[in-house]
Amino acid sequence: MANSPSSETEIIEHVVLFNIKDEDDQDPSKVNAMVNGLNGLNSLDSVVYLTAGPILRTRSLPSSLKFTHMLHARYPTRADLSTYSLSDQHVSVVNSFVKPICDDVFAIDWAVNLVGPTVPRPGSAMRFTFLKVECEDEKEKILEGMKKIKESLDPFVQISFGENFSDRGKGFSVAALVVFPDLIELDGGEEYEDQMRSLIEKFKVSDDHFIAVDYVVPRLTPVTPVTTNHLIDELSGQKSD
Template sequence: MLSLLTTRPLKPLFSHFTHSLPKLPLPKLQIPKIPFSPSPFKPLPSLSLSHTRPEPASSSRLFSSVKMASKTIEHIVLFRVKPDTHPSKLDTMISRLNGLTSLPSVLHLTAGPISKNRSQSFDFTHLLHSRYKTKEDLASYSAEPAHVSVVKESVLPICDDVMGFDWVSDLDGPISPRPGSAMRITLLKLKEGLGDGEKGEILTVLGGIKASFPEIDQISFGENFSPARAKGFTVGSVSIFPGVKEMDGLDEKGQMVEMEKEKVRSLLESVIVLDYEIPLPTAASL
């Protein structure tokens, strides 16, 4: 405190004070020797670390609480059922296709009638959408005797056109869309001679759609890797909505299809846009 309150030198004052003190001998301190003995304190009980730090990143608990993008195989098949098909045969086809969801390699599968076909050049009537963990799982599904039987006995006899489309997606969100949700499938055929730069531009546009339309729960897109069955279409996307109301709401504003087309219109030769409602469980399946 003195150094903060005075500006006078303190050394002379301190020197005078020390010379005035009598010189006294310092007493010798006696430090008693204390014999060593074990600590009288009991050790603390061991503490569980489960409440003080998170579990490792490999923990299933952590993955269950965090949504992470994962590689998923999208598989889409479009059917055009013959107009004179008897309803019972059509019902059998749809029932048997949906029964394939029990195959071990299938993560998700739904099949049924297309609710709205927005394409003028292709008049498909029904579709199948399924998902797989790997390309090998998709190949295993295709080779399953149950799948081969359904195709030969219930699909080909009543359909006069079938189209397949597959891609790898960085899927963010649930593998199985909620029953009652709505799906919009968009398939693009690019003009001949386009390179990877133009394909990348189209994929970038598809990837940005979800950010522009919060009504979309999930979007998946990618480049087809099964060209033999795709009729020249090379890029596809699936947009999942909470329901038909939300999907149709964008169309009332004239936004959804036009935005997908406008930014890449000059690069496209043809477009297929189909709407599908994932059916609710029937009373028999509850």
């Protein structure tokens, strides 16, 4: 489901960061199985858009955290996000692929009236920024600052931001996402980076309260629920019927 560049759609943003434990020594087939299993969740009816893959680069991260992969998804409502989370396929992927090889998971969710496509094109480059802001007054001012950044950059990029409602966000309370057409545009997006950095410095957000990661939307071959079941059988050494 996609919408025209000028239309506005209410959606829920869902971002999960994963850390593959002992990544250098990890069996690549298990990492690939996790990524393929996660991408297979885009077949669920409650999902508008979903991709998973390696983080391109980390621009800022508290010293206590490390992340290697991420999932980004969009849903029409919070009820749809809940339906996705509780679905048998999602639970199976998490238990079979994620938990055995990941030692840390971080999730942030927020609601937004999104302007532009709800389904980013493959090759689109994204920058995710998460802030830990405990003061409610400062949180509101930061969100207002993000609104001004959005207004100053429209219609050149898509910007989504809001207050986190996930209880798995390790205390991070504000999220922002900017979508550029490609990596070249992201690397050249100095105006957005300067404005965001200025906002962070204005409210004295410390490095330990600031996460920024870059991600490129992969070009995916559709993965069906049946294929996901085959992955589970293959990983467990069983032959699928």
